Amino acid sequence: MLLLSNSLTGCDLMFLAWNEIKKNKLRFTLIMGVLMLVSYLVFFLSGLATGLASLNREAVDKWDATAIVLTEESDKSLPQSSLTNEEVDAFKDNETAILGQLNAIATNGDAKQNISLFGIDPEEFIMPDVTEGEKFAGINEVIASDTLKEDGFELGDELELSSTEEKLTIVGFTDSARFNAAPVLYGELATFQKVKFGEGVAEDETQINGIVIRGDDLSSITTSNEDLEVIEVETFIENLPGYTEQALTLNFMIYFLFAISSVIVAIFLYVLTVQKISMFGVMKAQGISNGYLSRSVIAQTFLLAFIGVVVGFALTLISGAFLPAAVPVSFDIPTMIIYGVILIIVAILGAVFSVLTIVKIDPLKAIGG
Amino acid sequence: MAILELNNVKKSFGTGHKQVDALKETNFSAEAGELIAVIGPSGSGKSTFLTIAGGLQTPTSGGILVNNQDLADLNEKQRSKIRLKEIGFILQASNLIPFLNVDNQMKLLDNVKKDNMTKDELNALYENLGIKDLRKKYPADLSGGERQRVAIAKALYSKPSILLADEPTASLDSEKAYEVMELLKKETKQNKTTTIVVTHDTRLIEYCDKVYEMTDGVLELKEKPSKN
Numbered sequence: 001m002l003l004l005s006n007s008l009t010g011c012d013l014m015f016l017a018w019n020e021i022k023k024n025k026l027r028f029t030l031i032m033g034v035l036m037l038v039s040y041l042v043f044f045l046s047g048l049a050t051g052l053a054s055l056n057r058e059a060v061d062k063w064d065a066t067a068i069v070l071t072e073e074s075d076k077s078l079p080q081s082s083l084t085n086e087e088v089d090a091f092k093d094n095e096t097a098i099l100g101q102l103n104a105i106a107t108n109g110d111a112k113q114n115i116s117l118f119g120i121d122p123e124e125f126i127m128p129d130v131t132e133g134e135k136f137a138g139i140n141e142v143i144a145s146d147t148l149k150e151d152g153f154e155l156g157d158e159l160e161l162s163s164t165e166e167k168l169t170i171v172g173f174t175d176s177a178r179f180n181a182a183p184v185l186y187g188e189l190a191t192f193q194k195v196k197f198g199e200g201v202a203e204d205e206t207q208i209n210g211i212v213i214r215g216d217d218l219s220s221i222t223t224s225n226e227d228l229e230v231i232e233v234e235t236f237i238e239n240l241p242g243y244t245e246q247a248l249t250l251n252f253m254i255y256f257l258f259a260i261s262s263v264i265v266a267i268f269l270y271v272l273t274v275q276k277i278s279m280f281g282v283m284k285a286q287g288i289s290n291g292y293l294s295r296s297v298i299a300q301t302f303l304l305a306f307i308g309v310v311v312g313f314a315l316t317l318i319s320g321a322f323l324p325a326a327v328p329v330s331f332d333i334p335t336m337i338i339y340g341v342i343l344i345i346v347a348i349l350g351a352v353f354s355v356l357t358i359v360k361i362d363p364l365k366a367i368g369g
Numbered sequence: 370m371a372i373l374e375l376n377n378v379k380k381s382f383g384t385g386h387k388q389v390d391a392l393k394e395t396n397f398s399a400e401a402g403e404l405i406a407v408i409g410p411s412g413s414g415k416s417t418f419l420t421i422a423g424g425l426q427t428p429t430s431g432g433i434l435v436n437n438q439d440l441a442d443l444n445e446k447q448r449s450k451i452r453l454k455e456i457g458f459i460l461q462a463s464n465l466i467p468f469l470n471v472d473n474q475m476k477l478l479d480n481v482k483k484d485n486m487t488k489d490e491l492n493a494l495y496e497n498l499g500i501k502d503l504r505k506k507y508p509a510d511l512s513g514g515e516r517q518r519v520a521i522a523k524a525l526y527s528k529p530s531i532l533l534a535d536e537p538t539a540s541l542d543s544e545k546a547y548e549v550m551e552l553l554k555k556e557t558k559q560n561k562t563t564t565i566v567v568t569h570d571t572r573l574i575e576y577c578d579k580v581y582e583m584t585d586g587v588l589e590l591k592e593k594p595s596k597n
Contacts, residue, residue, distance in 0.1 A: 023468035
């Protein structure tokens, strides 16, 4: 900030930077190209991270819930948790929704897909909005994630599930309904019970996997039952199998790319600066200050990084539009803008080496005195 | 009134028995409108004299007054400001920025200093130097002579009170060298600039008002030979 705080206008600062870029188009296009490719990769990885995260969590996000109650022994795993309906009463001060969940393979005869079956009460808040078709009205009717349409499933399809004789019928589709990378089928709790336990299970023997709770804040949701655990929704998501490991891997790649782009810019600009030592020396001999020359280098870096990032951003969105639906990419524009700004900042940090070199240039030596 | 004064200035490198006196105790004074030549063989200390006079290096002892301001009292940042405001340099290899055209060479100075020549003054300078058709050309597109004339224009554009030229004709043939000296003389008289030309080419001294000779770090005023 200190470097920018004087009476020079942006136009003055860009004067040397822009004229040099204009005169050496190939050289600077190459630098911009490298920055563009790095930003393209960062944006794409960020899209992949967001897409893969959505694949795991979008159904949970849609609940807009505060917490989920699971059994202590389940270790925060929904399929491993088993509660009775009566245990919901302990949380009646909050808005609650019961949830039964199981994983299965569903087939309509042609297509086959891993699914997650959610047994819910249609009167409670986790009941999804139907985007096509209608709500389930009876046992064995389900609302399916609309991603199943891309796999060849349609309204009216009769689904056979693995490990059960029960058949489910798709009566509607809903959006944003994937859980732990599997499309969700929403059905009545009775449907879930029939699939899980078979015919003839007594009403008082029914089990659910969890209680989803929407409250003012986490601290207001408590239980005296030591066998139960109140888990914040974000913690629940982080404990989904593979979720955290996957997010960390992709985020680490993005953070390394930030560091790499800074080093690339530093090397490029340093080499350019070393080539121009005598020119900077002449300018310093003429009385042009270190501040002006440093600001010019920073302005030039900003310009190169800005153009590179904007082109990388546009290319990412364009190529994203042509990707097959099977690629789990989802571009979150605010996150991409933040990453773009970070890329510009780390590029400018890379220019600091060049600035230090300029400050150290002795005009006398540079002009051969 | 003296524009540039060197009082008992000495410059030594090294210490003890390895000490070399590049410039022995020197006194020098130059007034406005004077064109002064400093001649001498390579390694005699001419460039040391010029760079000390221009505030590019500090003397081991002594004082340098530029318009009565002692450079010895100033830090590098302050000396840099004095160079920008008061001193124009013309260097052996022209001091042009390779990616700026002739007009932009001047515009660069407008970015760092405000009281430069007006547009009309610049046009007149271009006319005088015979470079008005070169304003959109880049240094690489210019001949050696043209580059040196543009370098002179650039040095004069900031209206310096002192013009220091280090072998300004070194890369030029005789005809162009005389042309450049003629131009320097004209600009010196017209703008009342104090111009010091360091050269080993004794043919150029006829254009100068005073001639100094530098021998082994000792600067001596010489009697200027007559034109005949």
